[in-house]
Amino acid sequence: KERGLFRGIEDNPMVVPLCNRSKDVVEPLLRPQWEWCISRQLWWGHRIPAYFVTVSDPAVPPGEDPDGRYWVSGRNEAEAREKAAKEFGVSPDKISLQQDEDVLDTWFSSGLFPLSILGWPNQSEDLSVFYPGTLLETGHDILFFWVARMVMLGLKLTGRLPFREVYLHAIVRDAHGRKMSKSLGNVIDPLDVIYGISLQGLHDQLLNSNLDPSEVEKAKEGQKADFPAGIPECGTDALRFGLCAYTSQGRDINLDVNRILGYRHFCNKLWNATKFALRGLGKGFVP
Structure with missing residues (x-):
């Protein structure tokens, strides 16, 4: 303003981003990237090579889980035992190790x-x-x-x-633009689009999955809303046609089964029109 360069302030509409899980307003801020949390509480994965140390020596007080001194890492248990023995100044045979139950991300x-x-x-x-x-x-x-x-x-x-x-x-999403998730019940198996599946069949797939019972009920409600009559049989050609047609719409694909069904009808019309034309042209026709 002092230099005469200021022209004014205008209000502009903008989209307020919301967290897809908590629905809280998300305000982007520039900040340093935080460290990568590599531990996960899962059944499968590479176990973290960290060990909690117990020392069988009255001169060494027992440690607690948050105490970093009582945790050692190693490429194997023998290496970790040697590190612990050196840290506490005792022989390796007085060291007991318990590996962390967490797995790597x-x-x-x-x-x-x-x-x-x-x-x-x-x-x-x-x-x-x-x-x-x-x-x-x-x-x-x-x-x-x-x-x-x-x-x-x-x-x-x-x-x-x-x-x-x-x-x-592109990412294939559901018809509402949501990322496909088992817990939402909006995952679309290409084979179900090709061969068709009833609503009960979709429910049975949930029961055979590893979802928590509470998530199964939530997913069932999602399936009822999106596929009240199940998924109709569309065939391979219609699915391929649909995926090719979707590539022009942008970065992500909001896959609508009804649109794929429309392509099945189009393929049927094309097939019938071709059969009608070939019948009129006769067996001796050479294109």
Whole structure:
């Protein structure tokens, strides 16, 4: 204003972002990236190589879980035992170890994908021939989670990038634009679109899954709302047609089964029109 450069202030409409889980207003702020929490409480995964130490020596007081001094890590239990013995100044036979029950974040193990499929850490022929790769194809939603982790681990363990190019494709969502989730009951199996499935059949799939009973009921309500009569049989051609047609709409695909059904009807019309034309042209017609 003092320099005469100020022209004025105008109010502009904007979309207020909401958290898809809590529905709280999300205000983006610039801040340093926090550290990666690598531990998960899951049944499957690489167990964290950290051990809680118990020392069978009256001179060493027992430790508690939050006490970092009583936790050691190692590539195996023997290495961890040696570290603990050195830390507390006792012989290794007085050390008892209990490994952490948590497992590493799934992206930690998934990040090893370019290496593990080729036999790493063994220096196999496949590893020498096919690593690094050239192109990775994946959805844009896991660019930071999966792609970045593969780059980090590849550089750390081999000193080379696992690939040079990344092709990010659209994400297939439900008709309402929501990400497909088992707990929402909006997951669409391509085979169910091809062959069709009743509403009860969709419910049975939930019962055979590993969802919590409370989530099963929530998912059933979602299925009733989205597929009250089940999913009609659309066939392979209609599904392919629909996916190809959706590629022009933008970054994500909001898959509507009714639209796929419309393409099935179109394919039927095209088939019938072709049969009618061929019948009129006769058997000797050569295009």
